[in-house]
Amino acid sequence: MIVRAHRKPSMSSATARGPSVGIAYRIALLAWLVSLATLIVFVLITIPQQKRVFQKNLESKALGVVVSLRDVAAGAAVNEDFASLVTASQTLLDGDPDLAFLVINKDDGFALVTRRSGWSVEQRIDSYWQPALRVAAGAITTVPTLGLRSFHYAHPFDYSGIEWGWIHVGLSLDGYDESVALLYRNTALVGLGCILLSLIGSLLYARQMVKPLARLREVVQQIAAGMLSVRADVVRRDELGDLGQSVNLMAEALRLRDRQLQGASSAIQALLSAMDPDVGIPRALEIIGEASDQDRVYFFEFGMDPESGGMVAHQRYEWTAKGIAPHLRDPRFEVIRVGQTLQPWLDELRASRPVGGITRDMAPKLRQLFEPQGILSVLILPVRVAGELRGFIGFDNCRLPYSWSENETAILASLAASIGTAFERHRIEQEILEAKATLELRVRARTQELQDQVEAKEHALSELAEAQGTLVELSRSAGMAEVATGVLHNVGNVLNSVNVSCNLLMEGLRESRIGQVARVAELMADPPGGIGRYLSEDPRGRQIPAYLAGLASALDEERARMFAETRTLHDRIDHIKEIVAMQQTYGRVIGVLELLPPAQLMEDALKLNAEAVARHGIEIQREYAAVPDIRVDKHKVLQILLNLINNAKHACAELAQPGRVITLRIGRSAVGLLRMEVADNGVGIDPENLRRVFQHGFTTRRDGHGFGLHSGALVARELGGSLHAASRGAGMGATFTLELPFNTGEQ
Structure with a gap:
């Protein structure tokens, strides 16, 4: 794709290249990460495989040592002569520097351990040297008995079908470690080289991919700055070519929308500057028609047919492009009767929704209405005044069919709303002119109305003040009643106890033995022979002292009970006084x-x-x-x-x-x-x-x-x-x- 564009003078080259460099870095980073991930996967697979190869080599060498010792071990097993086995083991250790140790053990625990430092015999060797499964196996480990890190290979030794014991071979890991270190070093060097090469290649590839996008970005910046005539030359047939074509379509759509917006603005300005709709609306139709490349723009106003009583639409204003026949004052098109064919469109207009479309896609009855007029596409927008449907504004295309987008429809709908506002403004201006003629009469009437309202308000305020005074008095009375109720209730609770105490005192007085004192006094009053003789010789008189002593004790107890009850009664009466005094403080001071x-x-x-x-x-x-x-x-x-x-x-x-x-x-x-x-x-x-x-x-x-x-x-x-x-x-x-x-x- 080749982009033909001019750089804006105020746009610095660094600013223009900024976003494209960012995209290049992102593309390069993505490609480099893919290469890096592939390299890591390769390394993670290759290194373990190579280490397994090294261990296989160690296992193969250990197996060779086992084969060398097998015949000597067989002789030792037959003759119980382990000297030859020791000699053979030491010979192998001396001849091969990679051998770390040799251990030959029997199943009964007897073992011959040969190392470079010497040999020894173990009568009961550790169970580590006697695996549970009689299968040859090797692994890199630290041998527990010897404390050596080595490749330990254990091979079962059977003689004449008898499970005799095991042959253990320990190989030094010096060569293995050196090989693994060399493997890591070489892999790291190769990996670093691959990383650098992939990074350089990714950057070069990303820069090459981003160049068309950077040039296309310059076109978009110029379009955003208002240069709607700039276009991109599309020569590629890939996604970038499609993107350039989309940019050109966008620029064209923006150009048309800009013209329509400017036309709508000029048309609305014409409506606002004209005092009379008969002057402003025709001028507005002309401006919007030229700006939106329409062939015919018109306004119809709804009304009622006096003969049939049905709804009709009268054409009031129209603008036509050059070469398009006008319909205004043509009896065939001046009045449209709304029948069953146009009733669905009328319902949509009442719901404030636009109607229309390409004529060939309409219903047959609608095509019969528009095709004879040479209309290839039509758009109808409602015009509302004070919320009521007043009429509609229409746009006809007679040379090429055209489908209006939502944005274009919204722009034209704003003009329709402005036409409704022009009618409403004209109505208000007429009402203002009429109001000026009768302003004095209306002012007098309003003044009298305000005087009546003031008098009514003063009367209402007087009644309100009186009602507020009454309400305050009622509120005070209600508060006093509530306080009195609380006093009565609390006093009633204490009076219950007072009543109990009074009943106990009355019952104590009724049952009191104080009357016995009078009887004794009556007996002792002037007895025959004198009081001394009566108390000493008369049988009844001799009982009086003891009786008086018991009566005194009973009366003392009775006095104590009555005194205690009287004190309780006194306390309760004090509490009643305190309750009343407490309630009285509600109107005076805090307790x-x-x-x-x-x-x-x-x-x-x-x-x-x-x-x-x-x-x-x-x-x-x-x-x-x-x-x-x-x-x-x-x-x-x-x-x-x-x-x-x-x-x-x-x-x-x-x-x-x-x-x-x-x-x-x-x-x-x-x-x-x-x-x-x-x-x-x-x-x-x-x-x-x-x-x-x-x-x-x-x-x-x-x-x-x-x-x-x-x-x-x-x-x-x-x-x-x-x-x-x-x-x-x-x-x-x-x-x-x-x-x-x-x-x-x-x-």
């Missing part, structure tokens, strides 16, 4: 923070429920880990724990079976928070209810009101912690976990 052991908080909460827990026969288990003291508002934590223990008591009480247990745990969470858990083996919580237990008003107990857990969760969040619930389902118990920072005052 007092105290440094308390977590176990004390848990035990105080348990103490308030102790009687009810014991009354239901519930066992309390404690799992307290060693944790630091917590700085917290004591009463807020007691409010949460008291409610959790009370709920656990109810859950266990509803479970009609023995072994009811509440487990109290204290420890650290994974993130270093204080973790306090109240777990029970009671009725459990269904999965669908587990996510709702902290909602305000939600409860599963018939006598519950759903305020405790909700209030507890809010208090835990206020303290910088959280309250969580877990349960594996109904009948599986539940665990409530309270997590708090050790210094809640920092939250």
Whole structure:
């Protein structure tokens, strides 16, 4: 292939040659690697084969030594005369410098070992010298008994059909090693020569192959720079020739596309500069027709036939090349009725898709429509205005059939879209002119409308402010109600214990023996003969001192019980006051923070429920880990724990079976928070209810009101912690976990 091209003045020769040199190197590298791989394979096959030949030579020589010793060994086997065998072995060693040792051993372990330093007899030789298979074999190895690296050849010795023993021949490896080293050296020299020759040959071959590509690259660079008239002369009939032909086709396609783009740009500019579509569209059709080498370009506008009511297309604008008959104002072609033949094309245009093609490839009815007009190929593009199909722009070729590419169709479609934009712009301009005529009336109407909107907005803002005030008041009332509900619920929990304590005090007073004191006093009041005689002589009087002593002891115990219960009642009443005071602080100040052991908080909460827990026969288990003291508002934590223990008591009480247990745990969470858990083996919580237990008003107990857990969760969040619930389902118990920072005052 010969390329006819001119180098760009600004393109340096080094830059032009850069990519082609890279391709040459890649081709040369590939060819050289193939040659190198072939050479490596040859070496990997040849060297092992040559080493096997060297070992075969050693094996052949060792076999000759065995044959030389066989007759002498046979005589020694018959006569038990090993002196001749020693002499023969030493003679062979002295006569052949390649012999390292000779060992003749019997199967019973007796062996005659002959070396250059002398000979020796072994009564029990190592099992190495007695192979399991009686097959002649040789290999390069280090003999364990002698400590020599040599070629060891072992040959079985049988005499008169009797397996007598073995003949072992050791050959020196000096000659073998020298031959192998020479083989490696010669192979390396030959390989290096081949590598250099293949590298030079690959570079020369690659440079020769890349020269046409480098020249073709210059043509492509000129085309890329805008010189679309440059072409490559194609003289080769191989792949490079095909590549040159493809470059020429590409250059021609780029030239046509460049003309079409310039024509489309000029046509669109004509549409934008013309105020009237009747002026701009004909000029645009002329420009695009000349730029794209078309024979006829036209625009049809859709409408309705008043007589038939069907859709028709009216030709409004047309441009024709020289020698092509125009159709504009020709009654035969001025109006096209859309029937069944053109209905599929109309559907495609409505879908914003182009239609057309080469006439000879169309359906018979379409050929009958276009062939009488001398149209060999046609392209129809939709024109849309404000999203609606307004008409179409058509391109006819009457001298040569032509098939439009996707890029060409896209360029022409941009012109069709610009025609639609021109119609839309003209419509908007007309509306603007009409709007100017009525602008004052419209401004007055709009001003009145804005005044009405302002008044309506002010009225709405006034109503909104009033509604916001009402909403704030309702929100405050709702908050106060929620606080009151929490107070009542927490106070109710403590009142249950207060009620129990009161009942115990009343029962103790009813059963009190204090009335016995009055009876004794009545007996001792003015007895006959005086009080002294009554106490010493009367049988009943003599029992009074002992009775009084027992009564005093019973009354003392009774007083202690009532005092303890009264103290408990006092503590619970104090707790009620603290709860009320704590709730009152919601509207005033934060509660007092105290440094308390977590176990004390848990035990105080348990103490308030102790009687009810014991009354239901519930066992309390404690799992307290060693944790630091917590700085917290004591009463807020007691409010949460008291409610959790009370709920656990109810859950266990509803479970009609023995072994009811509440487990109290204290420890650290994974993130270093204080973790306090109240777990029970009671009725459990269904999965669908587990996510709702902290909602305000939600409860599963018939006598519950759903305020405790909700209030507890809010208090835990206020303290910088959280309250969580877990349960594996109904009948599986539940665990409530309270997590708090050790210094809640920092939250």
